[in-house]
Each structure stands twice: as C-alpha cells, then as structure tokens.
Amino acid sequence: xxxxxxxxxxxxxxxxxxxxxxxxxxxxxxxxxxxxxxxxxxxxxxxxxxxxxxxxxxxxxxxxxxxxxxxxxxxxxxxxxxxxxxxxxxxxxxxxxxxxxxxxxxxxxxxxxxxxxxxxxxxxxxxxxxxxxxxxxxxxxxxxxxxxxxxxxxxxxxxxxxxxxxxxxxxxxxxxxxxxxxxxxxxxxxxxxxxxxxxxxxxxxxxxxxxxxxxxxxxxxxxxxxxxxxxxxxxxxxxxxxxxxxxxxxxxxxxxxxxxxxx
Numbered sequence: 001x002x003x004x005x006x007x008x009x010x011x012x013x014x015x016x017x018x019x020x021x022x023x024x025x026x027x028x029x030x031x032x033x034x035x036x037x038x039x040x041x042x043x044x045x046x047x048x049x050x051x052x053x054x055x056x057x058x059x060x061x062x063x064x065x066x067x068x069x070x071x072x073x074x075x076x077x078x079x080x081x082x083x084x085x086x087x088x089x090x091x092x093x094x095x096x097x098x099x100x101x102x103x104x105x106x107x108x109x110x111x112x113x114x115x116x117x118x119x120x121x122x123x124x125x126x127x128x129x130x131x132x133x134x135x136x137x138x139x140x141x142x143x144x145x146x147x148x149x150x151x152x153x154x155x156x157x158x159x160x161x162x163x164x165x166x167x168x169x170x171x172x173x174x175x176x177x178x179x180x181x182x183x184x185x186x187x188x189x190x191x192x193x194x195x196x197x198x199x200x201x202x203x204x205x206x207x208x209x210x211x212x213x214x215x216x217x218x219x220x221x222x223x224x225x226x227x228x229x230x231x232x233x234x235x236x237x238x239x240x241x242x243x244x245x246x247x248x249x250x251x252x253x254x255x256x257x258x259x260x261x262x263x
Contacts, residue, residue: 002238007041007205009183010131010152014041017200018230019072019185020223021045021210028063030219035067038223043069044101044208046076047091061094072133074101079114081121088125100125101155101187102134111161115142123149135187138172140179147182154180155187155208158199162211164191167199177203193222193229200233201241 073091106114216222
C-alpha cells in the first residue's frame with residue numbers, strides 16, 4: 001500500500017480528509033449517526049443558524065460537542081467584510097475556536113464568492129488571529145492571491161453550492177492543483193461519492209460536503225459512502241493512476257501466442 005502523509009492544516013493534524021456540514025439533516029439523531037459513520041476531520045456550522053434556532057441552539061451545540069470532532073464555524077450569508085468580521089468574532093466566542101471558514105458572498109442567486117473582496121477579508125481575519133479556510137472559485141489567480149495574504153489552505157468549489165454537478169471545470173481544477181502547493185479542499189458542488197473520489201484522485205487534499213449527504217434518502221449511508229470514496233480517491237492518487245491512452249492496449253501479452261499476426 002502506498003504510504004500516505006498526514007492531513008495537516010495550519011500545523012494541525014486531522015484524522016480524516018472529509019469535512020462534513022451540519023445543516024439540513026432530517027433530525028439531530030440522523031446527523032449524529034452520519035458523523036459517527038463517516039468520522040469526519042472537522043464539522044462545519046453556521047453561527048447564523050445557531051442564533052436563528054433560539055433555545056434549540058444549545059441542544060444542537062451540545063450534540064456537536066459530544067461527538068468530539070473539531071469545529072469549523074463559517075460566515076455563511078455574509079456580504080461585506082464587516083459582516084464577516086463580526087460573525088467570525090462571535091463564532092470564536094460561541095464555538096471556542098480560532099478556525100473559520102470564510103464565506104463572502106457576492107451573488108445571492110449563485111452564491112458565488114465575492115472574488116474581489118476575499119483577499120482583503122482573509123488578510124484582516126488572519127491579522128486578528130484566525131485560521132482561515134476561504135471558500136472560493138477555482139480561479140488560479142484568486143487562489144494564489146489568498147495564499148499571498150497568508151491563507152495556508154484554500155477551498156475552491158467544484159460547482160455552485162447545492163448543485164451537486166461535480167467538477168464543472170475539471171481543467172481549471174487540475175491546473176490549480178498543479179500550480180499551488182498549499183493544501184486544497186474541494187468545497188461545494190459535489191453531489192456523488194464518485195465526484196469526491198475523482199477530485200481526490202487528482203491530488204486534492206480533502207473535500208467538504210453538506211447537501212449531498214444531508215438531503216440523501218439515507219444520509220447515514222451516504223455519509224459512509226463519501227468517507228469511503230475519499231479514502232479510495234486518496235489511495236488511488238498515491239498509488240499512481242494510469243495515464244489515458246488513445247489506442248487500445250492489451251493487458252495480456254499477445255506476441256508469441258497462436259494466431260497472432262503482426263502487421
């Protein structure tokens with residue numbers, strides 16, 4: 001078996017390359033079982049969801065803490081740098097962590113990140129002591145800029161949030177993986193375990209999922225399937241996936257066998 005290296009973000013080692021969202025599950029019990037079956041490296045949660053739940057937020061937070069999985073709060077729904085900073089500071093208090101998934105939304109319809117504002121926003125959060133994982137597009141220049149301002153990892157999408165289309169610009173994602181040397185987690189747009197396996201085969205370091213698991217007919221089984229797919233894709237990448245060929249090549253030698261005629 002090909003030897004793997006630890007999954008490290010900001011000098012912290014994580015036990016799984018799967019990150020799992022906590023929204024939209026049929027019940028807290030289903031969420032808890034999905035976490036148990038998939039054993040994710042981190043769990044994402046929105047502070048805005050927490051405050052919107054009122055009295056239920058405490059029971060939800062207790063459920064999450066009892067799983068013993070590191071938390072990655074996010075700034076979902078923020079449209080300005082000030083909103084992001086305020087939400088991040090509050091999340092640091094509520095979730096008791098410096099980790100933050102930076103979401104700065106530029107378009108409400110596609111939920112596309114504000115690519116122009118992301119680097120400055122990330123820079124300010126880093127200055128305030130946050131370990132920033134920015135949700136971004138697959139644009140090479142944007143991702144390089146995020147690294148330049150201090151992000152030690154980036155999270156490009158495969159497709160817009162919740163679409164489940166899988167990698168819609170595979171060449172751009174492959175180029176991004178080839179050019180940048182920081183850890184990269186594919187976040188958003190993965191709808192099937194095969195999508196997760198594919199990007200892991202390309203050499204991405206992890207995936208972040210929510211909708212594809214939470215809205216499955218059986219979220220618990222789907223969480224387990226994605227965890228298996230992430231491991232399989234990672235092992236395939238380490239083992240060396242065969243190069244594609246333009247012509248058929250026999251897997252069994254044919255020279256020297258009866259009825260073999262070379263043109």
